[in-house]
Amino acid sequence: MNFSCACIATTLASIALVVGGCAEDKKSQPAAKSGASATQTTIVKIGIVAPLTGPQSHIGKDMENAVRLAAEDANAAKISIGGKELQFQVMAEDDQADPKMAPVVAQKLADAKVNAVVGHFNSGTTIPASKIYSDAGIPQISPSATNPKYTEQGFKTAFRVVANDNQQGKVVGEYIARELKSKALAIIDDRTAYGQGVADVVEKSALAAGTKVVAREFTTDKSTDFKAILTKIKSRKPDVIFFGGIDTQAGPMLKQMKGLGITAQYVGADGIQSTELFKLGGEAVEGTLASFPGLPLERMPQGQGFGGKYKAKWNQDVVLYAPQGYDAFNVFIEAMKKAGSTESAKFLPELARIDYNGITGPIRFDDKGDIKDGPITMFKAKGGKWEAVATIGGAAPAAEKK
């Protein structure tokens, strides 16, 4: 049946391609004419790719909303380079969180000659897509892909504005060992590039800090039945359960844990640190710990202002990676301004040595394209909300550390 879904998806995608292509022609022709005459404008196309449909669409839409907001702000600011005003156009694409779809939509953006890409959301989609952007010379900033492999491939076009899983997993593993004083840790992952990646690092760093790993189980990113895994884990009597995966699985898993009477502390990484988890898991979420590669919105230097602006525009709260998506977009603009050009090849070198103060804090990249000194925050679920309990590392003053 997956096959049929894929078929339909491909058909839809190709229809969208045709329709999108037509619409674009219509738009670009008059724009080119007017560009030659009175108001001098340069069209800058920015791609945003995330899962816009499917189980993870709430997170993907959140990123798309942020990028659309950033484009609106940038167009209102009337930025001009070389005497021409920049006109930002957002091209949103849906990769369905599917590694097979990611190169397809990436190629579509490359063919449309976008100037830069914000995305993708998942590590599993970001990694295969990054090769296509690299070949096409299109700079890419992922607001959320945390798997280390993404920037380890040696692509000059690949950047990210979040700490990677090595940084995040290490902090979480140490937190489990030292702060939670875990003696028996059980680990579950969803076998995706992201979930397995972060779970591996947590396992390694918790082991190094003296915790025993009593069970290592797997599920998939489509499963809903975790009873068998959880029952097996229960038999090993863990005091902490770490899950490397996404809220879509974590929600029902927490409910099922409660049903089985498992009382171990549940810990996850950024994939479950969403507001959606409370909807999916209900009361069972209470007390869950989750890390996030960044500061909580209210502790971001300009977080409150952004939260308000986002809500005013979209009539909903920030779900997860909206601030990072907004920043990624603005980092591109900053690099374009510095380079005095909107051409990918020209502003790419500026991107590598950017020093930009975003909503999320200072953004600088190391030579691989990873963010320098990305802070990591531990959150606890309390009364249907995430409450920051500790911030570890980061360029921002470490005063928050408790």
Added chain:
Amino acid sequence: MDIFLQQLINGITLGSIYALVALGYTMVYGIVGLINFAHGELVMVGALTALSVIQALMAAGLGLPPAAVMAAGLLVAIPLCMLLAYAMERIAYRPLRGAPRLAPLITAIGVSIVLQNVAMLFWGRSYFSFPAVFATTTYSVAGAAVTDLQILIVLLAGALMAGLLAIVHRTRLGLAMRATAENAQVAGLMGVDANRAIVAAFLLGAALAAVAGLMVSAYYGIAHYYMGFMLGLKAFTAAVLGGIGNIAGAMLGGLLLGLIESLGAGYIGDLTGDVLGSNYQDVFAFLVLIVVLTIRPSGLLGERVSERS
């Protein structure tokens, strides 16, 4: 021991749900010899409809008791699924009744794809969380955890199956169904309305599927547009395991499959020294299907062969 008991409890709960769905496959097969692959989608439609109704009622804030809210969900889901099953039979299967066996089988797969995509258009591709209608209480039995929801699922499934057996064996409708299953032509000559008996098999199966849909989404806390596919395949496996066309066989097959899956998933890690993990749970169902088809193609209780049963 407590882990064995826990997997046993999980297995029985899952097995009762499989059994309810398997009955739908088996009744239809028994009476028209068709494997209705779209039956799993009825479970999905039932689950999502009940969920939507429950969500709407909760949002309305009428302060109804949980049991009333759940019952309201079922009262909408059951007729809708029955209507859908009727439409399926009338539009897709009846015109093909005399056709070679392969034709209705392919049609069934087509119906399944259509239903899945209609559901996707209607409900979207998102996962729906089952609303917190009631707080489940967990009881501890000899170290294993049992929730009131699990007990409810098993009891309700048992009651429904008893009810179905009563309909099939104690009523005129049941007699007509059995007669049609035996030989539709002869039954017709004796004054049995074969079409009516066939529709009844579809409708009864659909009602059970709707209940199973609500059960499975409440049990796992989640529902989505393609949940019916895997569940349908598993239930089909359960029906084959028990002997397709055989009503008692479907019940036995469902329970057994649930137990095999749970116990298999629970112990495979220990048996293979953690080489294979409990994530191989889904493999067991199909392993069972292969083994049954090779060793005992007619299932544990035997296929219902119309001439000689």
